[in-house]
Amino acid sequence: MRGLSSMSTGEWKANMTHLLEFRNVSKIFSRGIVHKDVTVAVDDVSFSIEAEDPGIISLAGESGSGKTTLGLMVLGFLKTTEGDVLYKGNNVAHLPKQEKKNFRREVQAVFQDPFAVYNPFYRVDHLMDVPMKKFNLAASKTEGQELIEKALNTVGLRPQEILGRFPHQLSGGQRQRLVVARALLLQPQLLVADEPVSMVDASLRATILKSLNSLNRDFGIPILYITHDLTTAYHISDYIIILYLGSVMEAGDVDSVIKNPQHPYTQLLVDSIPWPDLQRKWGEQELIVPENGGGAPKAGCKFAPRCPHVMSECRQHIPSFYQVSASRVAACHLYKDAAMMPKKDLGTLFTTKPPSQPSGN
Numbered sequence: 001m002r003g004l005s006s007m008s009t010g011e012w013k014a015n016m017t018h019l020l021e022f023r024n025v026s027k028i029f030s031r032g033i034v035h036k037d038v039t040v041a042v043d044d045v046s047f048s049i050e051a052e053d054p055g056i057i058s059l060a061g062e063s064g065s066g067k068t069t070l071g072l073m074v075l076g077f078l079k080t081t082e083g084d085v086l087y088k089g090n091n092v093a094h095l096p097k098q099e100k101k102n103f104r105r106e107v108q109a110v111f112q113d114p115f116a117v118y119n120p121f122y123r124v125d126h127l128m129d130v131p132m133k134k135f136n137l138a139a140s141k142t143e144g145q146e147l148i149e150k151a152l153n154t155v156g157l158r159p160q161e162i163l164g165r166f167p168h169q170l171s172g173g174q175r176q177r178l179v180v181a182r183a184l185l186l187q188p189q190l191l192v193a194d195e196p197v198s199m200v201d202a203s204l205r206a207t208i209l210k211s212l213n214s215l216n217r218d219f220g221i222p223i224l225y226i227t228h229d230l231t232t233a234y235h236i237s238d239y240i241i242i243l244y245l246g247s248v249m250e251a252g253d254v255d256s257v258i259k260n261p262q263h264p265y266t267q268l269l270v271d272s273i274p275w276p277d278l279q280r281k282w283g284e285q286e287l288i289v290p291e292n293g294g295g296a297p298k299a300g301c302k303f304a305p306r307c308p309h310v311m312s313e314c315r316q317h318i319p320s321f322y323q324v325s326a327s328r329v330a331a332c333h334l335y336k337d338a339a340m341m342p343k344k345d346l347g348t349l350f351t352t353k354p355p356s357q358p359s360g361n
Contacts, residue, residue, distance in 0.1 A: 003108075003213065003280055004212055004339055007304065012035075012191060013183075014261060017111070018048050018050065018051075018086070018088075018089065018347075019048075019051040019054075019087070019106075019189060019190060019222060020023040020048065020049040020050075020074065020087055020190060020222075020224075021047075021048040021049075021084075021085070021086040021089075021202055021276065021347070022045050022046050022047050022048070022083070022084075022085055022086075023046055023071075023083050023084045023085075023086065023342070023344070024044050024045075024046055024082065024083040024084075025045050025070075025073065025080050025082070025083035025084070026042055026043055026044055026045075026074065026080065026081050026082040026083055027040075027041045027042040027066070027069050027078065027080055027081050027246075027248075028040050028041070028081040030165045035065060040245070040246050040296065041066045041069040041246050042066045042069050042070055042246045043066075043245070043246040043247045044072070044083070044247070045070065045083075045246070045247070045299075045341070045343075046083075046343040046344050046346060046347075046351075047248075047251070047346040047348075048347030048351070049190070049222050049224070050222075050347070050350070050351055051189070051222070052352065054216065054220055054221065054223075054342075055216070055222065055237075055238030055239055056212070056213070056216050056222075056223040056225055056228060056236055056237045056238050056239070056241055056348060057222070057223070057225065057237065057238070057241065057350055058225045058226070058233040058236075058237040058239070058240040058241065058254065059071070059224065059227075059240075059241050059243060060226075060227055060228065060229075060230060060233050060241070060242055060243065060269075061228065061242060061243035061244055061249075061269075062067075062228060062244075062269070063228065065243040065244055065245065065246070066245070066246035067226045067227075067228075067243050068194055068195075068226060069246075070226075070243075071083050071109075071192050071194050071224065073092075073193055074092070074107070074190075075107060075109055075192055075226060076092045076093065076095075076100075076103070079093050079193065081094065082089050082315055086213060087103055087106075087107065087190075087193065087275075093103070095206045097353075101135075105131075105135050105186050105187075105188070105304055106186075106187075106188055106189040106190065106333050107188060107190045107191075107192065108182075108183035108188040108190075108191050108192070108263045108295070109183070109191070109192045109193070109194065110176070110179050110180055110183060110192070110193040110194070110196045110212075111179075111194050111195075111196070112194055112195035112198055113199055114173075114175035114176035114179060114194065114199065114200065115167060115172070115175060118167035118175065118359075119170065120166065120167055120245045122163060122166075123164055123165060123166055123167055124129065124163065124166070124170065124175075124178060125148075125163050125164065126165055127178065127179075127182055127298045128148045128151075128181070128182055128185060129144075129348060131182065131185065131186055132144045132148070132185070134146070135177060135186065137185065137186070139359050140150070144213075147185060148163075148181075148185065151181040151184045151185040152178070152181050153183070153209075154181065154184055154214065155177045155178075155180050155181045155184065155212075155214075156177060156207060157174065157177055157178065157181060160248055161229035162178060164175065165324045166200060167251070172199060172200045172201070172204065173200050173201065173204030173205075173207060173208065176196060176197075176200055176204075176208050177207070177211055179210060180196075180208070180211045180212065180215070180327065183215075184215060184219070188220070188221055189221065189222075190222050190223075190224070190225075191212075191221055191222070191223045191224070191233065192224045192226070193212060193224070193225045193226065194226040195226060195228070196212065196225075197209060197229075197232060198229070205232065209232060209235065209236050210298045212225070212236060213236055223259060225278050227293075230253060230258060230269055230270060231272060231273060232256075233254065234254055234255075234258045237254040238253065239251070239252065239253055239254055239308040239349065239350045240253075240254040240257050240258070242254070242257065242263065242265065242266050242269070244265050244302060244303055245261070245296045245302045245303075247297075247302055247331070248321075248331060248346070249263045249265045249266060249303065249330070249331055250262060250265070250328065250329065250330045250331070250332075251328060251329055251346060251349060251360055252325070252327045252329060252349050253327045253328060253349070254330020256325060256327055256328055257328055258270060260325045262328070262330040262332070262334075262335070263303075263330040263331065263332050264303065264308060264332065265306075266306075266330075268306075299315065299316060299317075299318075300314050300315040300316050300317055301314045301315070301317075301319050301331075301332070301333070302314075303317060309321075310336060311333060313333050314333050317333070319331045319332050319333045319336075320340045320341075321340060321341040321343060321346065322335035322336065322338040322339070322340060323338055323339045323340070323341050323343070324338055327349060328349060329341050329346070329349065
């Protein structure tokens with residue numbers, strides 16, 4: 001096996017489109033036997049990620065929007081209630097044994113808590129040694145050590161300072177970057193990063209985001225970046241999907257969506273960011289808290305109870321995806337005169353890099 005430094009970007013890409021595809025995916029959680037308490041975590045979501053020209057796609061929204069549930073279904077940790085999650089055309093929930101093993105290697109994750117992924121009784125070397133042996137990544141111990149050291153160097157870690165230590169002896173940033181290095185070691189074709197910087201100091205966030213950016217730009221690895229933080233999403237992403245109560249509200253290239261949001265919910269999220277601009281008033285948009293505590297209404301647009309622009313049809317009909325520009329859509333009746341985009345075509349917004357990248361990319 002060749003080391004990381006000898007791999008070309010093209011070799012990291014799958015020779016096919018639709019690397020990952022969501023087809024009308026819903027996830028419903030229920031409690032109780034007689035009177036069931038039902039929560040619709042994900043509601044009829046469809047989109048795809050291509051292997052060619054891979055970018056970083058953010059799933060963003062407030063708590064309860066369904067973004068982490070989507071990530072867990074990508075990884076195969078949760079089964080869908082309806083619809084299918086496909087990886088390279090195969091249903092993730094029904095992979096045969098060998099295909100499942102390949103899937104476990106090719107789809108990697110970086111989770112929110114950088115400490116929870118470690119066994120405190122083992123040195124951190126164990127985190128790298130297990131996948132090395134399980135997937136036969138090296139022909140010899142020497143070659144394996146070289147691969148580990150190259151992966152650590154790639155994410156800005158010095159092997160001599162990391163290896164041989166226990167998890168509690170590393171900082172949160174070091175632990176998180178070590179998880180990124182482990183993912184890189186396995187040569188993934190898709191990385192799911194679920195709130196990877198929310199539990200580290202602000203000074204370390206840029207370093208970890210830079211490591212993720214390098215995986216995408218230098219090795220051609222598509223990244224599904226899950227976050228509630230629009231600031232980090234803006235700086236690292238090419239595209240963004242805004243979720244509210246399990247449904248897509250707006251989607252498209254991140255520069256357009258964040259700088260000029262069209263959906264009232266996206267506008268509310270962006271307005272909640274404290275911008276370093278003395279001429280701009282923070283929180284200009286009115287925050288409406290519905291009487292039902294924020295749950296989804298029985299009919300119409302889910303955001304209607306909180307929307308400052310609500311109309312009668314918003315309470316009666318679920319809005320379609322309206323193409324508010326060439327690079328994005330919004331699910332809002334305010335744009336009912338624009339062209340509609342079928343849900344299944346949402347992934348076409350993510351097929352090519354936008355012409356202008358946000359600063360930091």
